[in-house]
Every structure is written in C-alpha cells, then in structure tokens.
Amino acid sequence: MDLHNIQLTLGSGKIPSVGLGTFTYFGKHGSPDDIEAAVDVALEAGYRHFESAWAYGTQEAIGRALEKKITEGVLDRKDVFITTKLWNTHHNPKLVLGELKDSLKQLRTSYVDMFLMHCPTGQKDQDLSGDVIFATDKSDYAYYPLEDVWKAMERCHQLGLAKNIGLSNFTIEQTKRIFERCTIKPSNMQIEVSPYFLNERLVKFCLGRRMTVTSFASLGCPSNPVRLAGKQGPLEDPVLIEIAKLKGKSVAQVILRFLIQYGCSVIPKSITPARIWENMNASTYFFLKARHI
Numbered sequence: 001m002d003l004h005n006i007q008l009t010l011g012s013g014k015i016p017s018v019g020l021g022t023f024t025y026f027g028k029h030g031s032p033d034d035i036e037a038a039v040d041v042a043l044e045a046g047y048r049h050f051e052s053a054w055a056y057g058t059q060e061a062i063g064r065a066l067e068k069k070i071t072e073g074v075l076d077r078k079d080v081f082i083t084t085k086l087w088n089t090h091h092n093p094k095l096v097l098g099e100l101k102d103s104l105k106q107l108r109t110s111y112v113d114m115f116l117m118h119c120p121t122g123q124k125d126q127d128l129s130g131d132v133i134f135a136t137d138k139s140d141y142a143y144y145p146l147e148d149v150w151k152a153m154e155r156c157h158q159l160g161l162a163k164n165i166g167l168s169n170f171t172i173e174q175t176k177r178i179f180e181r182c183t184i185k186p187s188n189m190q191i192e193v194s195p196y197f198l199n200e201r202l203v204k205f206c207l208g209r210r211m212t213v214t215s216f217a218s219l220g221c222p223s224n225p226v227r228l229a230g231k232q233g234p235l236e237d238p239v240l241i242e243i244a245k246l247k248g249k250s251v252a253q254v255i256l257r258f259l260i261q262y263g264c265s266v267i268p269k270s271i272t273p274a275r276i277w278e279n280m281n282a283s284t285y286f287f288l289k290a291r292h293i
C-alpha cells in the first residue's frame, strides 16, 4: 500500500487525507514561482491533493507545475485530486459556470475533483478580469439565495466539470438548507478546524451527513496578518510541544495527525521544502490508529 496516498473515505465523498494549501495572502507569503516549486516538491513527497480557489491567484502556478509532470509522463491527471472554490463575487447563478471554466483554464485541466462554494456570503457581481474583492462595507454584499447558487454548482457537476461539489464556511443551518433543496448532496465541507478551534458541532454534523470535512488553518494560520501579534498559536503550545518531544515528531506533525484522526483531511500550506515533506509524513506516522481504509 502506498502510505503517501491513503484515501480518507467518509460517507459518499472521498478525499486524500493530506493536501497542499496554496493561499499566500496575495503574494505576501510566497510568489507564484514559490507555489509552482512547492507543488513540484509536494508531488515528489507523495502529495496527490492540491487545494486552491479562484480568489487565491495561485491556480496558474499549480496548473503549470501539474501540466509539466503530466506532459513528462510521470503523472496521470486522474491520480491528482484538485479542489477549487467559487468566489463570493460570482454567486449570481449566471456567473458560476463561467468562473469554474476560468479556474479550469488557469489550472490547465478539463475538470476539478472538488468545487466548493468558498463562503455562504455573496458579494456584488464582478467581472472575471477584475481584482479579487473582499467585502469591507455592507454595500459590497449581494444576496443570492444559497439554494439557487447550489443549483448552478450542480449544473457544473452535471456537465462533468466538477466531479464533486461542496461547501466551505457554512453553518449547520445554511448547510441544512442546501440538503433540503438539493438534487446533488454536498460531499465536502472545508472549515477552520485546529487544536484551538475544534468546531465540534459542525464537524459532527457534516460527518453525520456523510460529508468529508477538510480542516483549514490546521496549524493556526501563523502567517495570517489578522492574527493577534504575540498571541500563542498551536505550534507554540507547551502541551503539544511536550507531546512532539515524547513522540520524536514535530509539533506540526502532531497537530496534523491529530486532525486526521479526528476525522478531517488537512491542507497545510507551505512553500518550504522541508515542511512540505514534514507535513506529508504526519500522515504515515500514526498509520495504525488512523480511520483510513
């Protein structure tokens, strides 16, 4: 068995347990070239799961790195799991398919394995050529019923452009609304889950609805500019440091392994080769106790 490519199968969905996060805070924590190099290292380390979003501005770099390996004949497209996400300014059901097609072009692929609604909150319509806009004022928001946006997501699946569709940053109530009206059930929920924020009710709810759960900010998001300066994150937690020492592992490995055993797939972002390897190796260390098949 290829331990690096263990599939975490929960419910109807199927997602590799470890993926590479690629959000660089718009270049503040890595350039597109850094991401392209990180994908290269990650492939070598055994990653087969690449997490992205239209809003991140890193999809072209991911696409270049994957296409190169596929062209060289050392990688098959079907062996890689690619996630992208619908940005808030494209919730208008008329814009959903166009945004996905733009992501596919950037990623240099004819389909993605997972297409998620990035957030439940819609913003005013935006052209695909514009900069990524984050709402800062209530006038920036626009409301499109979640059920209508989901119908447009379903259409992307029906056209074969997204093998799976899912949600991100949704509450239980918002997710229930989708379940009540959907034709295709959401198969994955991407949410913040870390040792300091277990998000227990939502995780249990999703697993109970046979959705896979993907944890973002698993390591406490150390590069997030809005994190309070000087505030301790899980990587600096004395208990986790102690466990890591006892196990002869890094704190990041302990955290990632804990989250996988908790039932989540993890997508730590790194552009540092040693960390990319380290994070993947968290997946194999506690293998016997994992909930993998």
Ligand SMILES: NC(=O)c1ccc[n+]([C@@H]2O[C@H](COP(=O)([O-])OP(=O)(O)OC[C@H]3O[C@@H](n4cnc5c(N)ncnc54)[C@H](OP(=O)(O)O)[C@@H]3O)[C@@H](O)[C@H]2O)c1
Binding pocket: 020, 021, 022, 023, 024, 029, 051, 052, 118, 168, 169, 190, 191, 215, 216, 217, 218, 219, 220, 221, 222, 223, 224, 235, 250, 252, 253, 267, 268, 269, 270, 271, 272, 275, 276, 278, 279
């Ligand atoms: N759905 C959503 O709304 C949402 C929100 C946030 C994030 N995400 C996704 O989730 C991914 C991960 O979240 P995140 O990037 O915010 O936070 P994270 O994975 O918790 O932290 C990433 C940071 O940790 C550092 N790091 C990585 N491995 C490490 C290790 N072994 N030891 C010490 N430091 C390490 C990285 O630095 P270097 O790169 O310098 O190595 C980077 O600064 C994102 O990239 C994105 O793809 C999704």
